């Protein structure tokens with residue numbers, strides 16, 4: 402179909418995101434993108450409490466939907482399909498999006514398109530850039546870290562994934578341990594953003610060094626738990642040296658953040674290099690056309706993105722990422738993934754056949 406308007410619903414974690422994307426004569430346009438972030442709530446409790454996240458999704462989803470229709474200046478009847486994240490994610494949170502999607506689909510007699518959250522992150526860059534398949538994808542977020550080779554919208558070859566934590570999770574936990582959230586400037590920011598900004602203030606970026614994780618492993622897997630634990634130990638040592646009172650921040654936190662960012666970036670580069678060499682050796686790229694997509698919330702980080710781009714350049718590989726507002730969780734990537742599925746003739750489901758059944 403040449404023209405399609407799809408509403409996308411994302412509630413897999415702590416963001417209630419709804420967006421409307423229209424594809425018209427091969428052009429993609431975001432008509433509306435509305436988000437309600439629960440970040441400021443969960444920060445107070447040191448992490449996401451699933452039943453509270455569910456309550457917050459429930460209390461906000463109708464309002465987010467209404468705002469979305471107003472922003473797009475569209476009636477529900479004009480929407481062709483309802484797309485919704487069905488996995489992976491927090492089951493209680495996913496359930497809210499799914500129930501809401503089914504409610505709209507039933508009310509307006511629209512088909513539903515189930516969307517895989519990670520596939521949506523991975524393919525989001527294709528909405529704004531023409532990226533020929535196949536391509537390599539580095540997917541880095543608060544819940545995942547993966548390297549996959551993408552042969553087509555439905556053909557993903559997983560090359561490696563994290564053995565423990567995700568990089569965004571490491572940023573979030575370490576920023577919290579550093580108590581940087583007490584800085585009013587950083588309030589309501591996520592850990593990755595805080596570390597990125599604080600690192601810019603470093604006067605001695607080499608003051609804190611971390612060993613490269615999995616340095617001797619020849620595979621493409623990741624590990625961030627070592628960096629996290631080393632960070633906790635280094636912060637404790639520094640607090641003792643400075644005799645820090647409780648609830649205060651170490652004086653050289655900016656140097657620490659620069660060291661941490663460098664360690665995470667080096668690990669991501671090292672693993673991406675492994676994957677790149679593997680794909681080239683096996684002749685997986687088509688001809689000389691090599692592309693790498695960096696996606697997920699951590700792809701927002703300019704230091705990481707630039708480091709990965711420079712690495713890729715050495716292999717004659719062009720690097721892409723979605724616009725910053727679409728790197729993190731959002732409804733646009735869900736709607737866009739559904740458009741790709743429909744363009745590829747994947748069957749939509751009618752709400753009658755769509756069971757409320759989520760996988761975490």
Ligand code: KG4
Pocket residue numbers: 414541542543544545568569570572573591592593594597697698699700701702703728729730
């Ligand atoms: O993709 P996303 O919105 O949600 C998940 O699917 O997990 O990613 C959220 C993660 C958070 O852990 C956050 O710390 C990280 O993305 N993040 C960043 C930056 N912005 C967000 N990490 C590093 N640098 C950033 N600028």
Ligand code: ZN
Pocket residue numbers: 518522542543697698729730
């Ligand atoms: Zn995500």
